[in-house]
Amino acid sequence: MRIGLVGVGRIGVFHAATLKALPAVDQLVVADADTGRAELVAKDQDVEFAPDVEALLASGLDGFVIAAATTAHADLIAAGVAAGVPTFCEKPVAIDLAETLRVVKLVEGSDVPVHIGFQRRFDAGYQAAAAQVRSGELGFIHHIRANTNDAFPPAKEYIPTSGGFFRDCTVHDFDIIRYVTGREVVSVFATGANRGESFFSDYGDVDAAAALLTLDDNTFVAVSGTRYNAAGHDVRMEILGSLGSVAVGLDEHTALRSAEAGVTFPGGPSHPTFMDRFRPAYVAELTAFTEVVAGTREVPCTVRDAYQAFRTADACELSRRENRVVALDEIA
Ligand SMILES: NC(=O)c1ccc[n+]([C@@H]2O[C@H](COP(=O)([O-])OP(=O)(O)OC[C@H]3O[C@@H](n4cnc5c(N)ncnc54)[C@H](O)[C@@H]3O)[C@@H](O)[C@H]2O)c1
Known part of the structure; x- marks a missing residue:
């Protein structure tokens, strides 16, 4: 073709x-x-x-x-x-x-x-986690932790056309949370800050952010991300259920080192960029x-799936700006 x-x-x-x-x-x-x-x-x-x-x-x-x-x-x-x-x-x-x-x-x-x-919908780890959630083998899901940490920030010129941190970066987490759980977000509370170079705040953006999402079955999801994580490009999800818990992105390449004596896992090199982390998925x-x-x-x-993830990103941006809980019903 x-x-x-x-x-x-x-x-x-x-x-x-x-x-x-x-x-x-x-x-x-x-x-x-x-x-x-x-x-x-x-x-x-x-x-x-x-x-x-x-x-x-x-x-x-x-x-x-x-x-x-x-x-x-x-x-x-x-x-x-x-x-x-x-x-x-x-x-x-x-x-x-x-x-x-x-x-x-x-x-x-x-x-x-x-x-x-x-x-991420084509990443083997997220697909396996989604299958385990859907099969019921993890029981009911009470908490999820999701993060997207870039090793280094994109070019300054990228920021004004990016849509901002939640719409550009964390939107991946918002989509995969729906994909893995099959649930919808009902409310968010989000915050963010400019901790690195000042060009982020020049465009009204942040380079570090966190959000607490509540899903329609009362699962609580803590989402976090940064543009400055020299340890490596670190994308993970922990899914904690009443019968079992699993982690996506936890392997030899995880950009994390144990502070415990004698623990050498994870020992491999971390992924420098999203292209290394998700090559097979692309x-x-x-x-x-x-x-x-x-x-x-x-x-x-579909575009409808993307719209739903974007609504959550918009709700987080509004929550960050107004420092309050935002219900998804407020967004379009
Ligand atoms: N799925 C992912 O993991 C992922 C990762 C990175 C970027 N993206 C997305 O990919 C898109 C591009 O990101 P990037 O980092 O490659 O940006 P980039 O700035 O490096 O490249 C954008 C390119 O688009 C061209 N362009 C701009 N307007 C155009 C137009 N009207 N017609 C034709 N070409 C045009 C520019 O000249 C430039 O070459 C963004 O929307 C971004 O959100 C997705």
């Missing part, structure tokens, strides 16, 4: 290499608002280049992959749907909730499949998208 990829920045280049290596992909063509960059990446990866997104969509695509900046997602999804091409878009769907809802309505009113990129995710394109699989993460 012929796949078009728009946006070849940090994750776009990584997706280009993954897509090119997939057996289902015969041809890959890339574009970017920065045409020079797209040309360079095309040469580097030995794939085709399109001068703009119109030319890309007019080039006979079977599938369209969006890895451009968040501010461009809504219009690019709309362009993919208008062209009738099955579309994959990196999270989030749009920069704000109103735009996200506009895209949800557009996509749900069409028959073009649109798959949103929350890659491959599985884009393989799933080729199956969506081929018509052999339902969309595994």
Whole structure:
């Protein structure tokens, strides 16, 4: 199949290499608002280049992959749907909730499949944990702890188009909490601070945050994250149930050292970036998208799923700004 990829920045280049290596992909063509960059990446990866997104969509695509900046997602999804091409878009769907809802309505009113990129759904650990929660073998779940700690912050230029910490970073936790538990968030209390470089607060953002979520079955979820965790890219989830408890992301590569004498676990090197931590999940995710394109699989993460995660992110942002508990019913 012929796949078009728009946006070849940090994750776009990584997706280009993954897509090119997939057996289902015969041809890959890339574009970017920065045409020079797209040309360079095309040469580097030995794939085709399109001068703009119109030319890309007019080039006979079977599938369209969006890895451009968040501010461009809504219009690019709309362009993919208008062209009738099955579309994959990196999270989030749009920069704000109103735009996200506009895209949800557009996509749900069409028959073009649109798959949103929350890659943790394709991580073997999260999948195993979800299966154990759903089977009942952990009993009732009383508490969950989830964290997303980046080893180092993104470029300053990334922050104003990111949507802010909860919508850009913690939104992954909000999606995977729904996926693992099958429950919805009913209320949040969140806080955050700028502890590192000051460009975060220049854009009204934070680089460290925490939130307490209450799910609709009274499971309490403590979520935390930072842009400054030199120990490594650390994404984990602990699920504590009445009959058993499991941890996702707890292995030799966990970016943590024991303070107890003689304990050497975890002993391996930690993951420096999200690309190292989730490489197999990104491959599985884009393989799933080729199956969506081929018509052999339902969309595994819909715009409606992404909207629900984004509502929680919005509720956390409001809670942080107003220093109060926010009910999800307050959000759209
Ligand atoms: N799922 C994940 O784990 C994950 C990880 C990182 C980034 N992301 C998402 O991927 C997206 C890109 O992030 P990044 O870190 O690669 O950003 P980046 O800034 O490195 O790259 C963005 C690219 O998009 C291009 N671009 C911007 N507007 C465009 C437009 N209208 N048309 C075509 N190209 C356009 C830019 O020129 C740039 O090359 C973001 O939405 C981010 O949330 C997801």
